[in-house]
Amino acid sequence: MAELMAAGEEPEILFWVGCAGSYDERAQKITRDICKILHHVGIKYAVLGTEESCTGDPAKRAGNEFLFQMQAMTNIEILNAYNIKKIVTGCPHCFNTIKNEYPGLGGTYEVIHHTQLIQDLINEGKLKAEGGESFKGKKITFHDPCYLGRANGVYEAPRKALEVLDAQLVEMKRCKSNGLCCGAGGAQMFKEPEKGNKDINVERIDEALQTNPQVIAAGCPFCMTMLSDGVKLKDKEQEVKVLDIAEITARANGL
Amino acid sequence: MVAQIIFLVLTLAAIALFTINLRKIIRNIRLGKPADRNDQPQKRLMTMLRVAFGQSKMVVRPIPALLHFFVYIGFVIINIEVLEIMIDGIFGTHRIFNGLGGLYNFLIGSFEILALTVWVSCAIFLIRRNILKMKRFTGVEMTTWPKSDANYILITEILLMSAFLLMNAADAKLQALGASHYVQAGAFPVSQFLMDLLPDSESALIAVERGCWWFHIIGILAFLNYLPYSKHFHILFAFPNTYFSNLEPKGEFTNMASVTNEVKAMLDPSFVPAETEPGKFGAKDVTDLTWVNLMNAYTCTECGRCTSVCPANITGKLLSPRKIMMDTRDRITEVGQNIDKHGADHQDGKSLLDDYISREEIWACTSCNACVQACPVNIDPLQIIIDLRRYAVMEESQAPSSINAMMGNIENNQAPWKYSPADRFNWAEGD
Secondary structure, eight states: OHHHHHTTOOOSEEEEOOHHHHHOHHHHHHHHHHHHHHHHTTOOEEOOGGGOOOOSHHHHHTTOHHHHHHHHHHHHHHHHHTTOOEEEESSHHHHHIIIIISGGGTOOOEEEEHHHHHHHHHHTTSOOSOSSOOOTTOEEEEOOOTTTTTTTOOOHHHHHHHHTTTOEEOOOSSOGGGOOOOSOTTTGGGSOOOSOSSOHHHHHHHHHHTTOOSEEEESOHHHHHHHHHHHHHTTOTTTOEEEEHHHHHHHHTTO | OHHHHHHHHHHHHHHHHHHHHHHHHHHHHTTSBOOOOOSOHHHHHHHIIIIIISOTTGGGSHHHHHHHHHHHHHHHHHHHHHHHHHHHHHHTOSSGGGGGTHHHHHHHHHHHHHHHHHHHHHHHHHHHHHTSOOGGGOSTTOOHHHHHHHHHHHHHHHHHHHHHHHHHHHHHHHHHHTOTTOOSOOOOTTGGGGGGGSOSSHHHHHHHHHHHHHHHHHHHHHHHHHGGGSGGGHHHHHHHHHHTSOOSOTTOOOOOHHHHHHHHHHHOTTOOOOOOOOOOSSOSSGGGSBHHHHHHHHHOOOOOHHHHHOHHHHTTOSOOHHHHHHHHHHHHHHHHHHHHHHOTTOOOSOOHHHHTBOHHHHTTOOOOOHHHHHOTTOOOHHHHHHHHHHIIIIITOOOOHHHHHHHHHHHHHSSSSSOOGGGTTGGGGOO
16 A cells, blocks of 8 residues: 555545455455456455554454554554545454444444455446356355444345355345354454353354355355354365365456 | 222322432433434334334244234223223212213124133243243243243233223123113123123122222232233333434444544544543443433343344353343342442442343344344343443453454554455455
8 A cells, every 4th residue: 555655646436445355264265366356357345454453343342442543543553544435354353343333433444245345346247257167057155254244234245246146045034134143243253252052153064064064155254264163173175175165256257 | 989099099199209219220321322213203202103003023933923913902902991980980970981882882892802812822821831831932041930921911011901800701791680870881792701700699790890900900000010020121111212213224234433532532632532431341331321222121021032143042051132131130230229229329240241241242242133133122132242342342451362363463454364464455366
């Protein structure tokens, strides 16, 4: 972003990578695929790079409002300094926080999740599913991230991205507004679960596997970790792939 | 004449007692902190019409939705009959609305059919709770009282409907006998089948008819006064509760203004904070919650839809969103009783956090909003959980150690993991 600014240019959209997308090895791949898609359709975008920092979401859900607002105000200052208008995020938690909780602290932007960007590009005819891996006829089930679905009512965008693949979409019993959490939200990602009789991601994977999918599609780096761990635990890594909507889109377009 | 006086005294006493108890509950709700829920009145009204009147969130589970709809519609419509009972009771008339002619017959006939569907629905509800022992009606919070409460309500409704139908059956038989006072009125599509069960003598029939009439109306007055002590209060509170429910996206948590002031002052030394009332951060007790949270607690009818979709509860953790609401109600009731007994400033040394809701419960939540989505009357247990966490973290620094580590990482590295901020852009070098 700093480079664009120095060149006196403004991006059409800022890609907010997020901590997982920046540091987590698995999520980094998704980050790169989102960049490939942006590049493929010729959108002028920028990232903050080392100027980006945590949105404060896990701190806020854990009850640390101080830390959240410190993070939020620091980020807002940078975003406003760069005169950012539109943001696409690679993570539903960043999406929710910037979209809903930043305006009250002085940061108002048009915020979309990367599945919404993909949906828009498909609707505008700029993005298809051609020239890459064929998902035709493959059984795909989509796991709704809580902070995209229930929290913000976005259910159709990720499904739209899957529909163009001509794949066989199968829904889990608990889907859309009734979707079951992967177990990572509310800062659970960063702690051991409380005592119980099952891990939440295992409960979810059991349900996902009942649909006999070849691909479990995700839209959140935390869900990605939880679902991948679940598939590993069930020893199904060979048969079932857990892929982000961005990865599927990039693959289908040979990016 | 004596009967009329007794009727009037009983009715007025019942209404007075109910008003006193209702006012106490409203006072208790007002012990909560302010929350602005007066914006967008039109959208609020539509939400209330859709969710409370239209029961739109019930349809997710079709069987209980249908049965509940029967009881709901029966309750609302049969109350038109209560209006007639009131007028008859006060003026000593009999079936005063008889003048409506064909319409009256249609109304009474419809009431009878509704009464039967209410009767059957309540019977099925009792079977679901006590014989089928459905999982949703069990759990740590479903102790003796909540279970009995549910059964008392269902049994009372069955008794009231039985009395209504028996009264009509006796009335119809008296009409056939040509008894004086019992004018030809009404249609009896259901109670005609009960007529054979009744005695044939006029005096005995009058005793049954009057007995059922009095039982029905006293039952209704008693039921009205049972509401403030029961989970059944949702029949009234569902309406304001949905009206004042959250209209923002479920993922949006409030930004605490008191914290904003302090953070702004920290980031900019020249910032002069606006006056805010000093207080603690987050909630330790019910009076630290907002009035909306407290109204939620009084509205909860303990149906357990929240708990049955809670990922933590499903996987055997201690957390149950229904328990969060029941604990909140029990505690605010206790606080209210303390005020009545010992005055407004009495401290009993107890609090919602720890004495009712444990740390283990609040830290098991994934903030997934499934409970909020599932509630048919828009109750929000998540807000209470987050407010308790805020107290634990900001007032006591009592978070699980791994959460503290995560927050330490954000403070020092601007990421929840222990990575260097200088490496944040390294992802671009892969592949």
